[in-house]
Amino acid sequence: MGQMHNKRSQQKLQNLLNALENMTGRYHTHPVSPNQCTSSVIQTIDAPLSLVWSLVREFDNPQAYKRFIKTCNMIAGQGGAGSVREVTVVSGLPAGNSTERLDFLDDNLHVMVFSIIGGDHKLVNYQSTTTLHEENTGKRSGCGSRRDKTVVIESYVADIPVDSCKEDTCLFADTIIGCNLKSLAKITEKMACRIVSSEI
Secondary structure, eight states: OHHHHHHHHHHHHHHHHHHHHHHHHHHSOOOOOTTEEEEEEEEEESSOHHHHHHHHTOTTOGGGTOTTEEEEEEEESSSSTTOEEEEEEOTTSSOSEEEEEEEEEETTTTEEEEEEEEEESSOTTOEEEEEEEEEOOOSBOTTSSBOOEEEEEEEEEEEOOTTSOHHHHHHHHHHHHHHHHHHHHHHHHHHHHHHHHHHO
């Protein structure tokens, strides 16, 4: 019985790895010129994909989980592809504001792509791609209920500033994205626990 369970677990893990590899190859492999850098950050969240996606897809409300954003003002569109937002960042960061365009949004595939097209910051020609993937664990969550997890992958490509290097640029972007995804995990996991509690 134990061996069968282990085989099933191994098969689920392999299926997840295959799916993530396919997703990475399709959405997170960016063409990079010599003066550019690229990287990706992965976060596993103990909350359903639909819940996590409901926050990620809100182009007009990035401050819902992105803690470095102070305000967001839509200057074109209603939050669909082609929309443009202007965000101001919290003090203490080497940036003041950022103008960003939503390039692609797919609610079925759970893919979001946006580009930074202006502003006062160090990330030039920056394009970010975020994808969500459901992980069927069959295990109990921290709230005691059986719940699927969500794997979030966010990758980007950006120019390397003339006064910086590839390693420093990636470190800066990776740190910001990592903090954002940890915040996303914390918020959605709390929301998921509240939903479970209300159903008991």
